[in-house]
Amino acid sequence: MAMSAGRDDGEPMMEMNTTPLIDVMLVLLIMFIITIPIQTHAVKVDLPQNSNNPAPVVEPQKNKLYIDANGTLFWNSVQIDDLTLxxxxDASLQQxxxxxxxxxxDPNARYEVVDRVLAIVKRANVTKLGFVGNEQYRNDF
Structure with missing residues (x-):
């Protein structure tokens, strides 16, 4: 019942010893697993680089776009049309x-007018847009 080393008649064993082969394969498998890079689920974000010279503090100009209840557009209290808007x-994006x-x-402005103006703003690629006056609607919902 122990390991057989050969036959009783003195002939050499004809079976291949696979134990060293299995040991080598296990070592190679472990080495392969160790060398695989770790999969990370990360979102790559390009952060701004810190420069040695501080940027000058510039207070940007704030433009106000108002729509009254009749659907009239006002740019900084001056009445304008869609083309002028x-x-x-485009001129403000150049600054x-x-x-x-x-x-x-205005709360009573028609949705179609507000939607049309927002589409114009979106097509102009404005990145600094803020909605003013939303606090008046906080108790409505």
Whole structure:
């Protein structure tokens, strides 16, 4: 019942010893597992680089876009149309830093007008947009 080393008649054993082969394969498998890079589920974000010279503190100009109850557009209290709005938005995007755009529709303004103006703002690629006056709706819901 012990390991057989050969036959009783003195002939050599014809079976291959697979124990060293299995040991080598296990070592190679472990080495392969160790060398596989760890899979990480990360989102790569390009963060701004810190420069040695501080940027000058510039207070950006704040433009106010207002829509009254009749659907009339006002840019900083001056009545404008859609074409002029697009021109003002393009001109403000050329400034460095980009000025903030404060958007304030009247509560009674028609949704179609507000949607049309927001589409114009989106097509102009404005990145600094804030909705002003939302606090008046906090008790409505």
């Amino acid at each position: 697009r021109q003002y938005l 460095d830093p980009e000025p903030e755009l404060h958007f304030q529709p």
